[in-house]
Amino acid sequence: MAKIGVFICHCGENISAKVDCKKLAATIAEHPGVAVSVDYKYFCADPGQESIKKAIRENHLTGVVVAACSPRMHEATFRKACAEAGLNPYMCEIANIREHCSWVHTDQDMATEKAADITRSMVEKVKRNNKLQPIEVPVTRRALVIGGGVAGIQAALDIANAGQEVVLVEREPSLGGHMAQLSETFPTLDCSQCILTPRMVEAAQHPKIRLLTYAEVVSVDGYIGNFHVKVKMKARYVDMESCTGCGDCITKCPQKKISSEFDCGIGKRAAIYTPFAQSVPNKPVIDKATCTYFKNGKCKICMRSCQINAINFDMQDEFIELEIGAIVVATGFQVQNNAVYGEYGYGKYPDVITGLQFERLASASGPTFGKILRPSDGKEPKNIVFIQCAGSRDPSKGVRYCSKICCMYTAKHAMLYSHKVHDGKSHIFYMDIRAAGKGYDEFTRRTIEEDGVSYLRGRVSKVWPKMSKLMVRGVDTLLGKPVVIAADMVVLATAMVPQPDAKEFAKTIGIAYDEYGFFNEAHLKLRPVESSTAGIFLAGTCQSPKDIPDSVSQASASASKVLALFSKQTLEREPVVASNNEATCAGCWGCVLACPYNAIEKKDILDRSGKLIKRVASVNPGLCQGCGTCVTFCRSNSLDLAGFTEKQIFAEVMGL
Amino acid sequence: MTIQETYKARVKKLLASGTVKMVIGYKPGTTADRRRPHFIRTPEEADQLVLDSACITNLSGYLLSEGLLSDEKAVAIFLKPDGIRSINILAAEAQLNSEQILILGFDSNDNQVTALEGEKVEEFTTLIESIKEQAPEALKNPLLEQIEGMTPKERFAFWQGEFSRCIKCYACRQACPMCYCRRCIVDCNQPQWVNTSSHTLGNFEWNIVRAFHLSGRCVGCGNCDRACPVNIPLRLINAKMAQEVLGAFDHFSGMSHTQEPVLASFKKDDSETFIL
Amino acid sequence: MNEIFEPKIVAFVCTYCTYAGADLAGTSRLKYAPNVRIVRLPCTGRISPMFILKALQKGADGVLISGCHPGDCHFTHGNYHARRRWMVFRALLEFTGIPSERVKYSWISAAEGGKFADLMNSITEDIRKLGPFDQYNALIKETEAPATF
């Protein structure tokens, strides 16, 4: 038998001025199942709460309705009071008769009548409430960071420095990501490698960080606090334990003319290689696709050259399984393939290069040792044209969005060029200059005012070769006339795009992505570092185009989210989660598809002999966020949502 | 050879060779113009097979009979294009594995039965695409347009008249291949979403729920309509909803066995002109 | 019959946006018609078409469904799913003669207290003009009488 206590608050005069609380209490007292119906000046104050507790104890109440202010104000307060009196806190509901009634209505009779309806419907609901227990989820205190660019390194170090274990997975042979390729970085022009390499070394040597390079995450199961992750360690053919990184093998390898990915094709590497001189770990891998032995079955020169026998051609891919509590995804970006712009001649004319290639030319440790030289004839260009938005903000061939960093790095390139080639001249074609950031506008101004770079507002329509020059035709929209420039080199400010496998990867680990393949945050404004899946966080350019400071900030923010999660052994969650009636589920998987959080799994129901009887939907309470979208979809009415069950809502409506 | 004889021979071959364990087809019914489902397990049983323009029932629902497909052995079934589409839906909703189904396709126009090329459901994709093309025209119906032309009051009165006759026998549900739920929402009494009394209110609710659950899933086979003992024109509501999802979401039911259910998916730019 | 008709309206709203918007109307002390009763749900994704039918059965002359604007859903996609269902259900109700003037849909954010108050007034006024939902009420009445068989 329901014994509901109803507590009607005057809220000083906030409620009682428009709602006749005495009359309301008397009306509700008549309602079936109501054992206590009283009014009082301030139920949220201590004496008020005490009187509720007393009434619960004395009358053995089975449920409580507090008719007062919005549940968004004091639901937690009153639920706590109930719990203190021994009543399950989820047996308490709030009837909002202040914000939704006394404050907004003028007619006392009508307001009182409305308050009675609101309260009655809450009484009907609470009669059907269930005693819920907060969901406790154990937490494995070990983080996985995927991607070893600057964002991943930062996240890993922050977590490890706070004393928690980290596994850092990078798919290339070395840590570093794109930042390792950069020459100097805007807006301070500090050398990229000088600031990054010490962090790479720190990450590799950190006692709390387990570094797995040349490795890829192949599957993620489980849920927040309890992920099971499988990682593939690609065969390096070099034993990581014994290799000393002397590099003898590299010098002996007969394949020396392989285009270097790290140098964006401007430099060359061997088939056994480290991506760059400061690689971490500084131990080579054999590139199976270009190795003579793997192609022809003969060679193994490297193996013979190795003094300590670290090379093993029989090595196989290995798989490691990890128990993980939280994941930071920091898989970074790629630059768009500029070949889509036929009119710029990228890929056709060797001296049309991308911004990233320019970084390699300008880098002191790059293929030209920091000299700006043309790829075609190795001569120093005296006139460079930079084309901004070569891909960005171009819905027709490129991408719709702004890549955010190209205005800045183009200014940087022009500046670096003017520092290196004093008699050089550079022109920048641009649409707008977007230099929002600390010290950024000052930086671009300096490029224009101190380094004399000429900015031309307009698009380039064609680039074509003439003698040893590249002719660039564009318009200067500010002067309203066409311009033709004879350049020695053309640099395209290529768009930042998601990794080519971003969508596949997102599906593997179970997070959402946008139309381009950038990973979606849980909420653009309020939860910008959480992914849509609980326990998986985002850092850096995998979420959207960013510069280094933004990537690092987001990485630190993700790390703090992980640390907050790891601050307790178990995780407590509101028990407002869905559950399924397996007997009636038809296994149509509509709910599986509809759930925004991938919280619903397909479960096999087996008979005693292990034979499959049927497959049904099963909600993982660790992942469910309690939106109820699945419940509404389910045609067989098999799903229900705790706290807002079908029975409760039905009763609430019928109580109105 | 008539198409019936050609198909009869094919059925015998399929069974004799063990390619399929059963063929679901038609046999003569209680009156001359009625056909009954025929579950053929041996070549001999195929002698009774009938294939003519009276074969109108969509047989696909029989595939879901308890245990029929659980041994993963192939079953062949006679289907018209609407039935083929329902195989796609049932596969998309994980009720069957379309690999297991061998389709004996046919169509009938002006009392003329013709064979359809193909065996696996994917092979009918072009056919279904062309049906989708024609759907805006095909779904048109004079009575439907007449109802649309009514005032809301008249419409309500029209359906009130129709639904008041419903006896909640659920023959419509029984007949529909898409109504495969083990427990229908009307049978749910905790809470009682649909009024079970014989009053028109509950009938209204039942028919609205039924139509909602079939929106974007109904293939217009007409099984429900024909099953209804009191001749409620259920097909009209279904056709109206098919028009709606086609117009609003370009969704035509049963296009493929991987089609996403229209009400479990969305596009960010779905129309919302009606939202204040 | 000179008494003005006070319609009964039931609103199903999500807690993160429209419910909070209604709270804001309250804290801003905006005044509006007292005819609407709110049922709070976590998300528009939880609002089942069955709720609308039950509100009508309970004698509502009008129903309002409201939640977060597209893109603002606390649960990221609940309102996109809801929007599709509404589109379909609305067409169905319209076709069966339950006029779309009686079942309305809106997006009201937590910041739109003013929009909430205005909508309460306009919806009340609109439904007052339509009058009681006599046709549905007749069906309800029938269930109250003993069944004929």
Ligand SMILES: Cc1cc2nc3c(=O)[nH]c(=O)nc-3n(C[C@H](O)[C@H](O)[C@H](O)COP(=O)(O)OP(=O)(O)OC[C@H]3O[C@@H](n4cnc5c(N)ncnc54)[C@H](O)[C@@H]3O)c2cc1C
């Ligand atoms: C031409 C150019 C110039 C720039 N100049 C500047 C500048 O001057 N100043 C500035 O602030 N910013 C600059 N930037 C931006 C800067 O490069 C980025 O902000 C930064 O590198 C982003 O770091 P990240 O860690 O997010 O991504 P990345 O550097 O792309 O790192 C991602 C890492 O994840 C790894 N990875 C990817 N997928 C997987 C997987 N599935 N499993 C495991 N590992 C994976 C990759 O191999 C890579 O190592 C420039 C960018 C460009 C293109």
Ligand code: SF4
């Ligand atoms: S929607 Fe309902 S019937 Fe379908 S799988 Fe989910 S729980 Fe089962």
Ligand code: SF4
């Ligand atoms: S309530 Fe929402 S989050 Fe939970 S399982 Fe259902 S759809 Fe997913």
Ligand code: SF4
């Ligand atoms: S609702 Fe009727 S017409 Fe539609 S698929 Fe079901 S039985 Fe066929």
Ligand code: SF4
């Ligand atoms: S078949 Fe006709 S009478 Fe029977 S439940 Fe369906 S609509 Fe009602």
